Amino acid sequence: MNEHQPRDPQQTPEAQPAAVAAPGVSRTRRSLLRAGAIGAPALVALKPASVMACSCKLPSGFTVSGNLSRGPKNCADPGLKASAWRTTNCQNSTSPFRYFYGKTVFSITRDTLVSSLGLNLGPYSNDTTVSSWLAKADTSDQGLLMACYLQAVAVGNDTTWPTKQRFVDMWNLGVLGGGYTPPAQTKPWGRDQVIGYLKFLTQQVPV
Incomplete structure (x- = not known):
């Protein structure tokens, strides 16, 4: 099938998220601390840069204050x-x-x-x-x-x-x-x- 032939994206599971380069851990930590995106205790659990692109994305894991809630979360780029x-x-x-x-x-x-x-x-x-x-x-x-x-x-x-x-x-x-x-x-x-x-x-x- 031609790459630009329309088809229902919900019926084509082969689509994969595009790769997104993750920033360095130290830079990300500073950014998240300034933004208040995560609390200080969570920083100890941060993985190396190759894993940093995986961020918790579902609204059930995000509080109205802008902080990530604790507990298991699903991730995506x-x-x-x-x-x-x-x-x-x-x-x-x-x-x-x-x-x-x-x-x-x-x-x-x-x-x-x-x-x-x-x-x-x-x-x-x-x-x-x-x-x-x-x-x-x-x-x-x-x-x-x-x-x-x-x-x-x-x-x-x-x-x-x-x-x-x-x-x-x-x-x-x-x-x-x-x-x-x-x-x-x-x-x-x-x-x-x-x-x-x-x-x-x-x-x-x-x-």
Whole structure:
């Protein structure tokens, strides 16, 4: 099959997360300490740099304060940023400009309406397409959400990365609505908690 022939990414399990180079341990430790991403006692459990790319990604293992909760967690490589999804590595350069991840080509194109994905526009009604959301800054609400959503289309299984419906709910309920309550948690997340989590997923934890 041609590499750019559309097919349902949920039915093509051969798609694998792209390799993401992990930063040095010392640099990562300093960054995480400044960001408050993990507590000091957890630092002793950090593995060498080759394992650092495996970060805990499920919302059930992430507290609203931005700290990782204790206990067993599932891991996956950091997700791609919005700017990465806009490159020819993840987007066909000719019409219909489909997005792809590895060998998996999506039915989603640059002109796909975000509303057709189940996402509400709210105050963001000036930008209606996937490409217009990705064109925002990597740390913008829209850029973060769309980058994580596309990652979910490729690899989301609620084991190593949340499914796309999780991100729809986070956006509609947490960013635009009264609150999103993650699985295994009781306190709902508002916009700040959701955006903080999306930054964590894309390895953009604020300093």
